[in-house]
Amino acid sequence: MTKKKPLVVVTRRLPDMVETRMAELFDVRLNHDDAPMRQADLIEAVKTADVLVPTITDMIDSAVLAQAGPQLRLIANFGAGVDHIDVQQALARGVTVTNTPGVLTEDTADMTMALILSVARRIAEGARVVPDDEWTGWSPTWMLGRRITGKRLGIVGMGRIGQALARRARAFGLSIHYHNRRRVPAATEQALEATYWESLDQMLARMDIISVNCPHTPATYHLLSARRLKLLKPSAIIVNTARGEIIDETAMARMLEANELSGAGLDVFEHAPAVNPRLLKLARANKVVLLPHLGSATIESRHDMGEKVILNIQTFMDGHRPPDRILPSML
Numbered sequence: 260m261t262k263k264k265p266l267v268v269v270t271r272r273l274p275d276m277v278e279t280r281m282a283e284l285f286d287v288r289l290n291h292d293d294a295p296m297r298q299a300d301l302i303e304a305v306k307t308a309d310v311l312v313p314t315i316t317d318m319i320d321s322a323v324l325a326q327a328g329p330q331l332r333l334i335a336n337f338g339a340g341v342d343h344i345d346v347q348q349a350l351a352r353g354v355t356v357t358n359t360p361g362v363l364t365e366d367t368a369d370m371t372m373a374l375i376l377s378v379a380r381r382i383a384e385g386a387r388v389v390p391d392d393e394w395t396g397w398s399p400t401w402m403l404g405r406r407i408t409g410k411r412l413g414i415v416g417m418g419r420i421g422q423a424l425a426r427r428a429r430a431f432g433l434s435i436h437y438h439n440r441r442r443v444p445a446a447t448e449q450a451l452e453a454t455y456w457e458s459l460d461q462m463l464a465r466m467d468i469i470s471v472n473c474p475h476t477p478a479t480y481h482l483l484s485a486r487r488l489k490l491l492k493p494s495a496i497i498v499n500t501a502r503g504e505i506i507d508e509t510a511m512a513r514m515l516e517a518n519e520l521s522g523a524g525l526d527v528f529e530h531a532p533a534v535n536p537r538l539l540k541l542a543r544a545n546k547v548v549l550l551p552h553l554g555s556a557t558i559e560s561r562h563d564m565g566e567k568v569i570l571n572i573q574t575f576m577d578g579h580r581p582p583d584r585i586l587p588s589m590l
């Protein structure tokens with residue numbers, strides 16, 4: 260007898276190859292028009308699906324989970340961050356949650372480095388000036404940015420992406436500093452020539468560039484609070500390719516407006532997709548560079564993320580532990 264295929268509900272369009280493979284393997288319900296699901300749609304999905312494949316645009320909170328039917332056994336998130344899922348609640352209901360770590364590391368680290376360069380060397384601003392016909396020719400004093408070679412980079416969160424950023428930043432001549440919940444092994448520290456700061460406050464006060472690379476959890480919400488942001492040098496810049504909620508965005512905007520911070524490069528926002536109007540104004544004034552959450556947006560990353568989702572579902576359905584299971588200790 261052939262085994263009944265699990266009903267897998269996918270909330271957004273995924274790369275063609277991934278959808279095709281899923282349709283071969285599972286009884287899959289796809290979202291062809293790609294419109295983000297409303298809460299009512301999500302509730303309908305968890306009432307019927309054996310497996311839900313959400314993305315960051317789906318709020319899988321306790322209200323949604325409370326409506327889940329007993330058949331829902333796995334939430335196989337398409338993405339690394341799971342802060343849009345009430346994982347504690349899911350686990351308490353016996354629902355396994357998986358994510359897609361590792362495959363988007365290099366691309367996200369590239370984008371972080373791109374933001375550092377873009378802010379320090381005024382790349383986004385320069386790229387506007389030429390097509391806007393505002394360039395009259397080379398000048399010794401016009402559009403000067405800041406050198407990054409020799410500066411101090413403070414990485415908040417030395418996981419996979421933080422380490423991939425450190426490798427890139429070393430090649431640009433930055434000195435590497437980091438703060439992490441746990442100190443990384445000595446061999447990693449040595450390979451990256453990274454200095455560990457147990458005190459985030461002390462690190463912040465000494466850095467030229469701060470990069471946020473930790474996950475968003477209750478413990479990291481507003482980790483860069485108004486008080487901590489004040490510890491930064493006025494010449495410092497901040498980049499964030501992790502989650503907007505880790506920085507007190509209003510406090511950061513206020514400091515940028517007051518020239519108490521020199522610039523910021525943000526790929527993520529506290530209330531995404533809404534962007535704080537003050538940040539939009541600062542972007543028009545070329546004080547900040549804002550990107551529409553492009554960290555993992557490469558064809559390769561999105562394909563590999565899909566492959567990971569499929570592997571997690573297959574492994575789980577075969578009765579084994581899926582490779583990318585979220586454990587309570589990770590939250």
Ligand SMILES: O=CC(=O)O
Nearest residue numbers: 337338339340555
């Ligand atoms: O931000 C993207 C992700 O969490 O995968």
